[in-house]
Amino acid sequence: MIICHLIFLFSYFFYYYIFFKNTGQILYPVYLFPLIIYTIILLLSFYFKIIFKVNLKKIFNDFSKFLFIFILLFLTPFFLKVNIPQPHNFVLRKLEIFAGVTYIICLTAIIIYALNALKEKIKDKYNDKKFLFKNIFVIFFIFYFFISLWLNYVNQPTGDEPIYLLVSHSIVFDRDIDLKNNYENKDYKRFYLNRELKSQEIEIYGKLFSYHPFFYSLLISPFYFAGGRLGVTIFSNFLSALFIGFLFLLLFEISDNKKMVFLMTIFSGFSMPFIMYINQICTEVLNGLLILMSFYLILYNKNKLLFIVLCVALMPWTHFRNFIIWIFIILIFIIENRNETLKILKFVFVQIISIFSLFIFNYMHYKVLIPRQTKEEIAFFDAFKLRLDGMLGLFLDQEFGLFFYTPLFIFIFAGFYFLYKENRKIFYYMSMLFLPYYLFISSWTLWNGGGGASNRFLIPVFFIFVILIFSVFNNLKDKILKNIFYTGLILNFLFSFIIISIPWFRWNKGFGENWILKIISDIIKINISDLFPSLWYQPQNNIIQIIIWILLISFINIFIIIRNSRYE
Numbered sequence: 001m002i003i004c005h006l007i008f009l010f011s012y013f014f015y016y017y018i019f020f021k022n023t024g025q026i027l028y029p030v031y032l033f034p035l036i037i038y039t040i041i042l043l044l045s046f047y048f049k050i051i052f053k054v055n056l057k058k059i060f061n062d063f064s065k066f067l068f069i070f071i072l073l074f075l076t077p078f079f080l081k082v083n084i085p086q087p088h089n090f091v092l093r094k095l096e097i098f099a100g101v102t103y104i105i106c107l108t109a110i111i112i113y114a115l116n117a118l119k120e121k122i123k124d125k126y127n128d129k130k131f132l133f134k135n136i137f138v139i140f141f142i143f144y145f146f147i148s149l150w151l152n153y154v155n156q157p158t159g160d161e162p163i164y165l166l167v168s169h170s171i172v173f174d175r176d177i178d179l180k181n182n183y184e185n186k187d188y189k190r191f192y193l194n195r196e197l198k199s200q201e202i203e204i205y206g207k208l209f210s211y212h213p214f215f216y217s218l219l220i221s222p223f224y225f226a227g228g229r230l231g232v233t234i235f236s237n238f239l240s241a242l243f244i245g246f247l248f249l250l251l252f253e254i255s256d257n258k259k260m261v262f263l264m265t266i267f268s269g270f271s272m273p274f275i276m277y278i279n280q281i282c283t284e285v286l287n288g289l290l291i292l293m294s295f296y297l298i299l300y301n302k303n304k305l306l307f308i309v310l311c312v313a314l315m316p317w318t319h320f321r322n323f324i325i326w327i328f329i330i331l332i333f334i335i336e337n338r339n340e341t342l343k344i345l346k347f348v349f350v351q352i353i354s355i356f357s358l359f360i361f362n363y364m365h366y367k368v369l370i371p372r373q374t375k376e377e378i379a380f381f382d383a384f385k386l387r388l389d390g391m392l393g394l395f396l397d398q399e400f401g402l403f404f405y406t407p408l409f410i411f412i413f414a415g416f417y418f419l420y421k422e423n424r425k426i427f428y429y430m431s432m433l434f435l436p437y438y439l440f441i442s443s444w445t446l447w448n449g450g451g452g453a454s455n456r457f458l459i460p461v462f463f464i465f466v467i468l469i470f471s472v473f474n475n476l477k478d479k480i481l482k483n484i485f486y487t488g489l490i491l492n493f494l495f496s497f498i499i500i501s502i503p504w505f506r507w508n509k510g511f512g513e514n515w516i517l518k519i520i521s522d523i524i525k526i527n528i529s530d531l532f533p534s535l536w537y538q539p540q541n542n543i544i545q546i547i548i549w550i551l552l553i554s555f556i557n558i559f560i561i562i563r564n565s566r567y568e
Helices: 002-023 033-054 056-080 093-122 127-154 161-174 182-183 213-255 257-271 284-300 305-318 318-336 341-366 389-398 407-422 424-442 456-473 480-499 515-524 539-565
Strands: 202-204 207-209
Touching: 002 093, 033 093, 033 127, 033 161, 033 424, 056 093, 093 127, 093 480, 127 213, 127 257, 161 182, 161 213, 161 480, 182 207, 182 389, 202 341, 207 515, 213 284, 213 305, 213 456, 257 456, 284 305, 284 318, 284 424, 284 456, 284 515, 305 318, 305 341, 318 341, 318 424, 389 424, 389 539, 407 424, 407 456, 407 480, 407 539, 424 456, 480 539
Parallel strands: none
Antiparallel strands: 202 207
């Protein structure tokens, strides 16, 4: 195994020489490669030794064999001669891309091996949900943290992120949420490097208050105090790994196929759009976690009343978008506890106190019960109205839709059918949570979510899509259908891998052309973007594409249902 270590070290120094020769600079992520890679291997080796009582040297050698992947760095001079599409066709960006892709290939291979080793070790423990939950959480937390080291370097805070950080800074150092002095002092320079941050805030009596939810900034403020942006990123990784852990627990309770529960959990942890938000400083993963935890606990851990009450009560505080789901979660709680009047009264009382406290807080600071959710003041019926482009775009848009980045999710419509047949209670609850929320976010004037690959507004209901896909797979009996399913699974992984390897693709511009399609089109000299609909940018010019994709997806789902019915 010593040869793998030698290849890694020699390739590292070779790449570093090429990098310095071409740029005269020191590249931050690269000089940390040995420390980072060996830390990953040692962490996982010690973890497996403690949990599974395996030989430390053996497991260390097993993980070390993936250092061989860094032999790719010897190809750096050849990659520098390749012309890549603009705006990335310059030496520094090529070097960054090549190092990042190599790093992510190695990291992904190590984590997949760790998960597979975990699967082999637990053949007799598929019914031990606590054991599995703990190990899934730990491995994904390690994975997300080390991915984030790369993502944080490539993508500096943007969009809402610097605002959340600046509010946290004000909470920690000023003990208030008035950002006026923070802008004057340019406190954002701690994390918003080499740029000026323009104020987006609401001015009330000479004070500047962010229109972004205050609670999230309060929650991350201890981590900001301890470690700045990196500290908050670690907390985001923690929330993301916890989300995957609770998703496993929910699937575990719903299905008897425990082996497939484990595999579907792994698939979810690697999938877009979720994996794009594992390091982002925004409310999306927290929103999804609170909803998922509340739903799971209400159905399968009714004795955790205090925890349930707290999770549900925090939903409106984390973001106004959760309000519609908050209402239906309360309804589900009442249905599940309909024979316990006192319990319901306690629960509802706390929810009323919570929402009134939020309204009072808002009125004290913004002079309204619900502050505006955009930079500009928009009339309610302009901000929220029936939008066909939003209803279709959340799924079909090539820049901001769900299906382009997560093709497997095109089967969710068949999933509703299969879920109805096998578990009607879960079907009704999933419908209660998803449909009102879907109509709500699709009616919002900024339904695209602000520029990220796929749609961030769907993260809170991501677990519903996973349940629907899980239901499809559980019912597939035809070999052809399973091959179609596995093809979608491979495409899912491919798009996730592209996004985390080349994180510049995380941000679309909203001009009607997906970055990945744009790059491929430039390479093959054929504009394949025209094959995919754009509903954010000039949807009227995409009527044919929209119709074709609706018909194609409808055909696939109907085909699955009809063909599978032959085996019933």
